[in-house]
Amino acid sequence: MKLLRLGNFPLDNRRLIGALFLTPALLYIVLLVGFPFLLSIAFGFSDVTVGNTDLSFVGFRNFLAVWENDIFRQVFETTIRFTLISQVFILIFANILAVIFTQEFTGKWFARFIFILPWATPVSLAMIGWLWMLDTKYSPIDYLLLQLGFLGRGGLLSDNRNLFWLAAPDLAQISVIFVQVWRMTPLATVILMAGLSSIPTDILDQAEVDGSRFMRTLLQIKLPLILPIMVIALLFSMITMFGDMTVVYVLTRGGPVDYTRVLGLYSFQVGIEGGNLAQGAAISLFAFPLLLAMAIFMLRTASRAEVR
């Protein structure tokens, strides 16, 4: 048999095609992640201000000053607390919703579409919507509660006409966590749905043949199999939330007092609005070792789960 020999085609070269496919991602990482990150390290060890970006080295002075700042320590603690509490709820809701959305039911497409909206909507726009919903005086939620007799004179929840969602310390923190969960759950759900869909059907068929019911299949087969993906979803969600400032910038600007002030917002207030770019950079860099350790731990966990 005579084989047809093709001429040299550059894209047949595996090395070339590999490099071509990787280049956009590498450029993205280097230019939009790597360079700003290195710049912020340089800023953190220098004396830059918004008006003077000459890099004069000052060692660890900014980091020491930031650590001695009581407000920073409170902000750091708040950021960790908000992130961890949110992740618990995100994980629970995302698992439940992923299971629901991988079942067959009428209107599934529409339900999925509606559900993804919080993630697809630009965050600033969505937060303006929540700002109105949680307004200290004109909140429609308060109006509804007032009509139902929960608020107002003799009301079950308060004698006031308002609950002051963004003004009462406890409610403001709950509101911010709730909105973060609302915003981040769709992403985690979509990732988990992809994981559930990738489970080989023969395993599930075998379980069914062996008499495994829904909960047993879910807890002993599906969830262990998608554990690596769940860890990735959690990692995405945690990193996004840890560095986010938009939610609190629009909703509370960190108030009441400092109750909802998070690292990203404080870094912006000190570095850009306050002009102290060096300390602003130092504040944001405090998140790095923590996030790095978290990422390494979670990726190792995912890797081990995959090997098993």
Added chain:
Amino acid sequence: MKSLVRLLLVFSLFGTLVFGIGAQDTEISLLQWSHFVPRYDEWFDAYAAEWGEANGVGVSVDHVNFTELFSTLAAEIDAGDGHSIVEVLFSPASFIDGLHDLRDINEAAAEMYGERASTCEAASYLPVSDTWYAYTHGYVPDPGDYDIALWTEAGYPDGPKTYDDLLEGGRAIFETSGIPVGIGMSPELDSRMANRAAIWSFGGSIQDENENVVLNSDATIAAVKYLAQLQNEAMTDEVFGWTAASNNQGLIAGELSYILNSNSAYRSLQKIDEAAAANIGFTPALAGPAGAYASSHVWQIYVIPKYVEGDELAAAKQFILDHTANYSDVTYHSELYNFPCLSSTVPELDGWLEADPWGSEPPNKFEVLKTVNDWSVHLGFPGVTNPAISQVFAESIIPNMVAKVALGEQSAEAAVAEAHERVEEIFNEWRARGLVGGG
């Protein structure tokens, strides 16, 4: 002899400007906020285009939300490229190293138009480096806005005059009608101003005239105690979660008896309900034990970044001076929102305050603003607005200090001491950079 030198300076400046911007291909660009009064932007854009045609300079104007001005200016200075003139609303003292010294046009304007309001000078000049880092052309008064019917019923037909009046009258109104006073205690602009006004009027301040931190004083503690009492007895908890628009909304809805604000809330109400607007009166700064002071609401401050050079720089300076020369139009088209830093540029102002050209009822509603220069001060009062003062403002240290006491979380003494410590840290940081005096 001194005035002759100044006169020569003015002429030489103009000579440079006139010769410097002769080339047809000179272009300048401006970045400023989307003004609260939309008709002002319409007037300004047309004015800028006309000025460009008359001077052979291409002029473009970009308007953004005021919250984006500082971040944009920071990015442009860092990039070394951007707008020729940026108008910010608060002192940009921390940008000083990236900005041109505008001593020439500040002195030229003073030579032509006389004395500048002190609230403007302190937002443009840094004594420690002897630099005019900005040119402040206007400011916005921040009087008290009160509900005439409610305060008349409470026995104050002309509104509260003192902080005691505000507490007594505000409490009586709240108890009888449920309508609270509206002094914010939230991390936002209006709260930062209102809380400072009380502290100054009680004799306290963040810094002294020589830029030494003096926040922790008996006077500040007394002011904080007063504000906490006012919140507990005449306000609701909503003030801890306010945005800058909240007091406007409350006054317009008839749900606040007194707020501190520019004329913006009133002008908004005037456009939707003239009768309700007629029920709003204005008071000057309330008197406390040490005087009557209120912060200006915002300042209109032009800066020219250092990356602007040559013909573009000359044209930008010329634009700023010509804009000042047309300040009657600025004040008029802003519906008396922008007040002139150089009062002689708007000789009609007193007449407009006696008979509002924008149809207030009664026409002399704004007459109390005739004394505005007696009580309107700047953020760094009684010192200057330096970079440390700007950072203290950005971190909302003052309203947070007040809110902690009003919420019952700390005593006034502890909250003031804690805030003092943070303010001291900030001052030391900037002092080490040579941008704050004292120490």
